[in-house]
Amino acid sequence: MLRLYGKILKTGVLTERLPRAPKDQAVDKAGEKLKAIIDRRFSGSLAIRQVDAGSCNACELEIHALNNVYYDIERFGVHFVASPRHADILLVTGPVSRHMEAALKIAYEATADPKWVVALGDCAACGGEFGVSYASSGAVANVIPVDAVIPGCPPTPFDLLRGLLSLLAK
Amino acid sequence: MRVNAEASTEFRSLLAARGIEARPVGPEPLPPAATLEVGSPDWGRCAQTAQEENWRWAGAFAEDEGAALAVSACLEKQGAYLVLRTRVAAEQPELPSHAPHYWAADRAERHIQDLFGIRFTDHPDPRRWVRHQAWDEKTHPLRKNFPAAGSPPETTPPDSSYPFFKAQGPSVYEIPVGPIHAGIIEPGHFRFQAIGETVLHLEERLGYVHKGIEKIAEGRDPASLARLAGRVSGDTTVGHAWAACLAMERAAALEIPPRAAYLRGLLAERERAINHLWDLGALCNDVGFAFGYYQFGRLRELWLRENLAWFGHRLLMDRIVPGGVAVDVSPDVAKRMRESTVVLRKELDELISIIDANSSLEDRFLAAGVLAPETAAALGALGFVGRASGQTFDVRKDAPYPPYERLNVRVALESQGDVSSRFWVRYKELRAALRLIEQMLADLPAGESAVPWRMPEPHAEGFAAVEGWRGEILCFVRFDADNRIARYWPRDPSAVNWPALEKLVLGNIVPDFPVCNKSVNGSYSGHDL
Numbered sequence: 001m002l003r004l005y006g007k008i009l010k011t012g013v014l015t016e017r018l019p020r021a022p023k024d025q026a027v028d029k030a031g032e033k034l035k036a037i038i039d040r041r042f043s044g045s046l047a048i049r050q051v052d053a054g055s056c057n058a059c060e061l062e063i064h065a066l067n068n069v070y071y072d073i074e075r076f077g078v079h080f081v082a083s084p085r086h087a088d089i090l091l092v093t094g095p096v097s098r099h100m101e102a103a104l105k106i107a108y109e110a111t112a113d114p115k116w117v118v119a120l121g122d123c124a125a126c127g128g129e130f131g132v133s134y135a136s137s138g139a140v141a142n143v144i145p146v147d148a149v150i151p152g153c154p155p156t157p158f159d160l161l162r163g164l165l166s167l168l169a170k
Numbered sequence: 171m172r173v174n175a176e177a178s179t180e181f182r183s184l185l186a187a188r189g190i191e192a193r194p195v196g197p198e199p200l201p202p203a204a205t206l207e208v209g210s211p212d213w214g215r216c217a218q219t220a221q222e223e224n225w226r227w228a229g230a231f232a233e234d235e236g237a238a239l240a241v242s243a244c245l246e247k248q249g250a251y252l253v254l255r256t257r258v259a260a261e262q263p264e265l266p267s268h269a270p271h272y273w274a275a276d277r278a279e280r281h282i283q284d285l286f287g288i289r290f291t292d293h294p295d296p297r298r299w300v301r302h303q304a305w306d307e308k309t310h311p312l313r314k315n316f317p318a319a320g321s322p323p324e325t326t327p328p329d330s331s332y333p334f335f336k337a338q339g340p341s342v343y344e345i346p347v348g349p350i351h352a353g354i355i356e357p358g359h360f361r362f363q364a365i366g367e368t369v370l371h372l373e374e375r376l377g378y379v380h381k382g383i384e385k386i387a388e389g390r391d392p393a394s395l396a397r398l399a400g401r402v403s404g405d406t407t408v409g410h411a412w413a414a415c416l417a418m419e420r421a422a423a424l425e426i427p428p429r430a431a432y433l434r435g436l437l438a439e440r441e442r443a444i445n446h447l448w449d450l451g452a453l454c455n456d457v458g459f460a461f462g463y464y465q466f467g468r469l470r471e472l473w474l475r476e477n478l479a480w481f482g483h484r485l486l487m488d489r490i491v492p493g494g495v496a497v498d499v500s501p502d503v504a505k506r507m508r509e510s511t512v513v514l515r516k517e518l519d520e521l522i523s524i525i526d527a528n529s530s531l532e533d534r535f536l537a538a539g540v541l542a543p544e545t546a547a548a549l550g551a552l553g554f555v556g557r558a559s560g561q562t563f564d565v566r567k568d569a570p571y572p573p574y575e576r577l578n579v580r581v582a583l584e585s586q587g588d589v590s591s592r593f594w595v596r597y598k599e600l601r602a603a604l605r606l607i608e609q610m611l612a613d614l615p616a617g618e619s620a621v622p623w624r625m626p627e628p629h630a631e632g633f634a635a636v637e638g639w640r641g642e643i644l645c646f647v648r649f650d651a652d653n654r655i656a657r658y659w660p661r662d663p664s665a666v667n668w669p670a671l672e673k674l675v676l677g678n679i680v681p682d683f684p685v686c687n688k689s690v691n692g693s694y695s696g697h698d699l
Contacts, residue, residue, distance in 0.1 A: 003520075003523065003524050003527070004461060004524050004528075007461075007465070007520060007521070007524060008461065011465070011468070014468065050354045051350055051357075052350075052354075052355070052356050052357050052379070053357075054378075054379045054381055055356070055379070055404070055695065056401040056402065056403060056404035056695045057356050057403060057404040057405055057693065057694070057695050058401070058404025058405070058407065058485055058487070059404070060354050060355070060356065060404070061404060061405060061448075061485065062484070063354050064354055064448075065467075065471060065474070067467075068464070068467040068468065068470075068471050069464050069467065069468050069471075070468070070471050080353075080354060082352035082353065083352075094379065095381060097378065097379050097380055097381050097698075098302075098303075098304035098322055098326040099302040099303075099304060099326065099329070099377055099378045099379070099380055100349065100357060100378050100379065101325065101326045102325075102326060102327060102328035103328065103349050103350055103357065103378070105325075107350055128401075129397060129398055129401050130381045130382070130383075130386065130401075131386070132319070133318050133319060133320065133381075133382045133385065133386055134304060134305055134311050134316070134317075134318065134319060134320020134321075134322055134382055134385070135304055135311070135320070135380050135381050135382030135385070136381050136382060137326075153487065154404065154485070156478070156484060
């Protein structure tokens with residue numbers, strides 16, 4: 001047990017300061033819009049329900065990374081919740097597979113208003129490598145209304161942070 | 171490794187002794203695998219013979235040839251790969267099933283049934299599998315006359331009429347879970363039958379993230395197929411891209427330079443190390459041991475950052491390309507990568523002594539989710555799931571491909587088959603990956619990291635098996651006349667391993683399901699395609 005506490009002390013705090021994002025990027029434009037709504041409607045505390053609607057799982061890996069000690073997204077008041085009933089944001093990844101269409105719509109309906117849908121990753125943004133087919137409905141916006149898009153294949157945790165928080169960190 | 175041709179000849183004579191004629195295909199279309207053609211009425215008895223002779227059933231795929239549908243089944247024994255092939259008429263196709271002889275054939279044949287419309291006559295469970303409600307049972311997306319766009323309904327309804335297994339009796343109750351789970355996880359459905367806290371039965375229902383990968387691969391050029399393969403399962407982008415490129419290169423009889431093979435090996439072992447770090451941390455997290463989650467997560471993040479700095483992508487997507495790799499390792503990067511393995515090994519030494527001494531962790535891991543070695547063998551369980559239950563198979567060791575035939579691959583093994591064994595096999599594999607990285611850096615050949623693509627002969631086909639971080643990945647490709655893909659079939663190890671979870675969770679308590687599930691960590695996307 002002593003060794004465990006020793007390791008914790010030796011590791012120390014690794015959480016990094018959030019670098020200030022450059023102003024002219026599309027990501028930041030999305031973030032600005034996001035921030036305005038978050039401040040107005042959610043009092044600075046943001047609950048996210050993540051829905052994988054057909055992703056290859058790469059986006060999920062990078063969302064998970066947001067919770068590691070380097071990014072520690074919870075320090076900004078952002079937390080991931082299990083129920084859409086508790087969520088302010090639906091963070092949707094993947095092209096929407098047709099087999100997930102109904103479940104995504106149910107999750108959307110179950111999320112209390114006001115709510116915000118963020119399409120995360122190239123597939124969610126525009127269909128990505130998979131596009132529209134007999135099995136895929138393509139972009140999230142083809143299935144439910146989307147308020148913001150964070151592109152990338154997958155977006156890095158830093159892209160995600162900027163997309164979600166750039167203006168919260170001002 | 172046994173010579174494939176020798177194993178094939180031996181199997182052919184065993185079939186002949188049972189009155190089954192099998193014809194070798196010449197020239198061998200899928201080297202180094204051997205191919206035998208058999209008549210469709212004998213298809214089931216071929217599987218029976220193979221099962222009696224201890225061949226492992228590894229996967230099956232079909233192809234639409236117009237008037238006929240070709241079905242191929244991949245078998246493996248002591249590192250020799252054998253592809254059995256038969257043909258059935260495209261009109262009302264019927265074929266004896268391999269599922270009565272091989273558990274692993276169950277879902278694989280239902281996948282073919284749903285996508286090609288082949289009826290497997292004596293299949294013990296012919297329910298739909300990958301098909302939900304996006305297309306009906308009379309249409310078959312992988313037939314050539316089915317357009318990739320399909321004709322899906324305006325809104326695809328949920329698959330609410332799927333006939334799940336029911337358990338009845340006093341105090342038996344049912345727990346439906348998913349497709350959307352209570353975390354940042356891929357979607358799928360689990361149907362539990364439980365008594366009190368004890369799991370009486372578990373049935374998996376997958377196919378939710380079926381994206382038509384096999385269909386949308388058709389018509390792509392090699393570079394585009396490599397990109398798609400890199401997105402079959404996001405955590406195995408290196409593994410699937412390697413398998414697809416190796417299969418395409420074999421179809422085109424293209425040799426990649428030795429340096430390219432070593433660089434692929436480095437990328438693959440880094441992918442293995444990073445995923446094992448993540449799983450070790452996640453297993454700790456699933457039993458509430460946050461210390462392990464943060465420490466392993468920290469080490470994983472450092473390696474992801476190195477990937478970004480050295481190779482331009484945290485997960486290494488699109489770094490493996492047809493003909494070689496799109497990146498190189500400079501002497502400076504080689505030096506830093508070597509230093510990084512030394513640092514990681516030291517960190518692991520320290521962490522593992524803390525974890526090993528933690529009795530609460532031991533209490534949750536030991537004897538949870540036991541997959542008995544005989545069950546693992548019957549299934550043909552792969553990767554760390556198989557190796558935690560005494561199954562030694564590892565493509566890198568048993569059927570090595572460059573660069574592994576020049577490396578000393580140590581295969582991690584445990585035999586208890588519980589969550590603890592799967593934790594420790596991952597840990598040992600992580601250590602072995604570090605040794606392999608050091609070996610490859612020490613022997614890194616000079617030369618080119620890629621060669622230009624060479625157009626394959628019309629209708630050329632290629633087969634590859636590589637050891638991804640989850641285990642054996644199989645891949646089959648066939649080209650059209652014009653350097654375009656006519657058929658792409660990736661087989662993620664998850665497709666084999668998923669049924670293991672249904673068995674190993676039996677008798678455990680429902681609250682232990684998350685850690686049991688994580689200990690197997692099947693890919694949904696890699697399974698559903």
